[in-house]
Amino acid sequence: MMKYAYFPGCSAETTGKSFTISTSYVADKIGVELVEIPDWNCCGTSAAALTSPELAVALPARSLAISERELPGLDVVAPCAGCYRSLKASLAYARESQENRDQIKRIINAPYEAKADVLTLLEVFESDDVREAITAKVQRKLRCLKVACYYGCAMVRPADVCECDNVEDPQQMDELMRLIGAEPVSWAFKTECCGAAQQMTVPVQAKPMIERIFQNAAANGADCIVTSCPLCMLNLDMREAEINAARVARGEEPFDIPCYYFTELIGLAMGAEPDEVGIGIHFHPAKTLLLQRELDALELEYAENEARAAEERKKAEMAAKIAAKKAEKAAKAAAAKSTDVAAEAEEVAR
Amino acid sequence: MRSLNLSAISDADRRACEAIAGEAGVNLKDCYQCGKCTAGCPLADSMDLMPREVIRYLQLGAIDIVLDAKTPWICAQCVVCSSRCPQNVDICSVMRAVRLASKHAGKRPVPEADIFDDEFIANVRAHGVSNEQYLAAFYNLKSGHLMQDMGNATRMLARGLVGPAIHNTKGRANVAAVIDRALEADAERRAKAAETRGGEA
Known part of the structure; x- marks a missing residue:
């Protein structure tokens, strides 16, 4: 413990x-x-x-x-x-x-x-013991879920205070996501600032900071953003609606990128229902994507099983063919041998 | 950068700039104006002085330009500038030191930012913890942005994230005393620094 x-x-x-x-x-x-x-x-x-x-x-x-x-x-x-x-x-x-x-x-x-x-x-989740414990508790892998791991600034900077050796491209969350079967995307805004309190004090200037984070996550094929800070989460999840309203008014496509805490996704992988880990009270609808990806994962698993079965069938067929050929060859050899023996016997009789 | 009449800059101006650098633990001469801080700053678009320019004006002793700038108040303290500086100049700390110097000089180029921080600390002083719903409410009242985030407040209520209940820590009187002693120590340090600089505030 x-x-x-x-x-x-x-x-x-x-x-x-x-x-x-x-x-x-x-x-x-x-x-x-x-x-x-x-x-x-x-x-x-x-x-x-x-x-x-x-x-x-x-x-x-x-x-x-x-x-x-x-x-x-x-x-x-x-x-x-x-x-x-x-x-x-x-x-x-x-x-x-x-x-x-x-x-x-x-x-x-x-x-x-x-x-x-x-x-x-x-950092707590970085230890081998914890990783093993997580792996042991995973009941379903969140396959097909493409995640943009968002660390924000305060966990990595100032680098000397946070003792962070990879300020531009930290990996702890990415590794945890891989552990539960999700697919972290490579993107450029891992440690960009969400605007923090400036979203209240200078909202006009700070709003584009959030929009750019969504934009880069979308541009790199992420389904969702995974966070590790409640203020980053609030700024992204709660304000996605405002940003989308402004985008629609400008004639641009709105985003549909739910945000999750990394702990929520680990909980899901351990078998929790979305509401049990707090996903039901997000601002941007966050359950549909999970259902969709669960379905995708099932379909993928089905296709993989099919492919595996087909492969097995093919192998079995080939093995059967080889066995048949071998048997044929052995029979021929035996037949040839028996004619030889018969001929020999005939010769001996004469 | 604006052109600057360097002959109008006094020794006291230069000392005031040096004092800010000292507070931030920075040697202004380390900066060779490459502009990497500005390139990475997520709020540079909205600033009246680029982060690089703040350092440049400090190097030149242009204290008034720096203290009147909105830049340090728009800065979100994300520390990208410092972490990317090839000369290890802690620009982010300079921003903080400029902002404090500006505040102590009675200036508040972006009043909202100042109101927010004051309300935040007042909230913590009263309750030991920050009660976000009241912080937001007082901020809106004092800044005059009455309707800001009202839609979001409704959404938060609907999700049971905030309510009227005020959270207090048991030892909130103790927290208030810690805040008071910290601010006294702060005032003492500043008074001493002003004395050694030769009397200017």
């Missing part, structure tokens, strides 16, 4: 509900225990960083200090990418020097040694 301290983040029970539901579904199945940090507080996200550097460090440090005291020895998992980046940046600052830690302790007025690491859910 793997055990982690769990930092849900403010969206866990609201706009990120499906992420929470699907995460706990998958975690239960594979034996990952997530223990909620008692009395955690908002990470402050970019709003804190854009208010004060001290605040940006202090808000996450309060929760991390509580975790260190109440859940000693456990690393902290923050599924939301925004929370992850804030927590991880605060941790990096604390680990820089004793002086920094002393300053933090003064501000949060609590002991804190920055012992535990902060992880994304993707």
